[in-house]
Amino acid sequence: GAGVSQTPSNKVTEKGKYVELRCDPISGHTALYWYRQSLGQGPEFLIYFQGTGAADDSGLPNDRFFAVRPEGSVSTLKIQRTERGDSAVYLCASSYDLTGELFFGEGSRLTVL
Amino acid sequence: AQSVAQPEDQVNVAEGNPLTVKCTYSVSGNPYLFWYVQYPNRGLQFLLKYITGDNLVKGSYGFEAEFNKSQTSFHLKKPSALVSDSALYFCAVRATRTGANNLFFGTGTRLTVIP
Numbered sequence: 001g002a003g004v005s006q007t008p009s010n011k012v013t014e015k016g017k018y019v020e021l022r023c024d025p026i027s028g029h030t031a032l033y034w035y036r037q038s039l040g041q042g043p044e045f046l047i048y049f050q051g052t053g054a055a056d057d058s059g060l061p062n063d064r065f066f067a068v069r070p071e072g073s074v075s076t077l078k079i080q081r082t083e084r085g086d087s088a089v090y091l092c093a094s095s096y097d098l099t100g101e102l103f104f105g106e107g108s109r110l111t112v113l
Numbered sequence: 114a115q116s117v118a119q120p121e122d123q124v125n126v127a128e129g130n131p132l133t134v135k136c137t138y139s140v141s142g143n144p145y146l147f148w149y150v151q152y153p154n155r156g157l158q159f160l161l162k163y164i165t166g167d168n169l170v171k172g173s174y175g176f177e178a179e180f181n182k183s184q185t186s187f188h189l190k191k192p193s194a195l196v197s198d199s200a201l202y203f204c205a206v207r208a209t210r211t212g213a214n215n216l217f218f219g220t221g222t223r224l225t226v227i228p
Contacts, residue, residue: 033215033216035218040221041220041221042203042218042219042221043157043218044218045215045217048215056215058215059215091156093157101147101159101162102147102159103159104149104156104157104158105156107156
């Protein structure tokens, strides 16, 4: 498809486990963003990539969270030693340039039991 | 630091009436401003943006927004509401200065259009 693709759409895991969430942006978009959205809240910025490098990772809550984009396209958000408080919808978005709007995927809903 | 305020958690309007969803922002320098809509269990969809130029911007589904620099506002409007407009609306701001490229979102306003 032509939109931002996120997998899995739903992930249920146990406290302490490791989780990977994948994002495939729109072809040609150089900027890629990860956000986290809790119920009833606005999206919370996590990290932003320009190309392969993390241009701004100031939103990552702690060192259990890490994201990569090794070839400047697909990105993976990695969460170690998951906690119940990590439960949320993780949104990925991409944009063509700095003035452009972000195009969002449908999100990956993470539930930590 | 940049921030966005959406002072109303909930807006109710009768079908056919005009609607306004309020947004004010705080950012260093000139802002890029955006409105997004979110339907239940769906991702965010872009409605419109202000980058520069005309203060009144028109977007998808008949929505428009007016940039007011003196009041630091970017209210979303539509002349005649439809029941299908019922959704969660988010205002967002991005600073234009180099290195501040993340888009910062408000907490959202739930719009309910009553038939």
